[in-house]
Amino acid sequence: MALRIGDRAPDFTADTTQGRINFHQWIGDSWAMLFSHPKDFTPVCTTELGYLAKTEPEFAKRDCKVIGLSVDPVGDHKRWLDDIARVTGGTVNYPIIADHDLNVAKLYDMLPAESGDSAEGRTAANNQTVRTVFLIGPDKLIKAILIYPMSSGRNFFEVLRLLDSCQLTAEYKVATPVNWSQGEGVIIVPSVSDEEARALFPAGWKSVTSYMRLVPQPGRADLPKADIDVIHKSEPV
Incomplete structure (x- = not known):
């Protein structure tokens, strides 16, 4: 069944670049952004992970944890991080889920059930639907879903804007x-x-x-807007 806004985010246990996690325990009392990628060592995703590495402090200001997902094992993720740092200048400090058995992609309706149970031999084209952003609240309910094609890089300032809106409208x-x-x-x-x-x-x-x-905006009006100019100036891509 397709996931919708307001549904409970599926829980799972998986290996990541920072060790094994239980997703709901990892979220804790924070917000979370889960963003997925069809394959390691793909060009658009490389720019995204590096850019988000520099933007992550903006999510932290909003008490929102960041976690990536790619349909490959941890070893590939760690080798990919070297490319990401070299190409973008961004050091990834958030975890990346190793969804090599496709379990999480299926739980989150990014791949159909008949996709098998291994990432081995699959290409980015096979996994092109694994290009999704989920914003999840402390109550573990899905607050927003964004889906992108493989050819279009995500705009993480729009994701931040959406997060600001979701947090504000959840409180007031x-x-x-x-x-x-x-x-x-x-x-x-x-x-x-x-x-x-x-x-x-x-x-x-x-x-x-x-x-x-x-x-006028109630509550968190003192939260600064993301410093777009500073992040853009540090982005070599």
């Missing part, structure tokens, strides 16, 4: 408008009555329509 009865980013105004959700809104937002709101009430 608000929604974030188009192109919203950290610190900007938000929308009171329509299910909140004006009477409840007056208690939640005593400073009031701006009514644009009968169903759109705008307020």
Whole structure:
């Protein structure tokens, strides 16, 4: 059955570049981003892992752990890390799951059940559906899913923006408008009555329509936006 937003993230035990983990125990009380790759030693994924190595501190500021997955064994992952550092200048400090038996890819509906039980002999083309991002909350529920084709590198600042929105809207009865980013105004959700809104937002709101009430971002407005310029300047690719 396909996974959907709001489903419980499947738990698993697997080897990683940092030892064997139980996924739910590894998440603990934090948020988590699981992002997957179809194969080691592939060019787009190499740029992604290196770039995320430099962006990982932004996820840490948001109490979000980062973990990768590739359908290859640990030994291949560790050899790949040398290429990633040489090509991108990024040192990967987050774990990468060794999904050589395809178990996690199947649990997360990235590969069909009939894909077999070994990564041996499989190519990136066979595994092209293993290009997914899952944002998972401390409650172990899936908060967001992003799926990319093999030919398109991911934009991790969009993932950070989405994470900011998911964390904010999980804590407050608000929604974030188009192109919203950290610190900007938000929308009171329509299910909140004006009477409840007056208690939640005593400073009031701006009514644009009968169903759109705008307020300043509550709570974590002091969390800085990701320093895009600094990370871009350090990226040789």
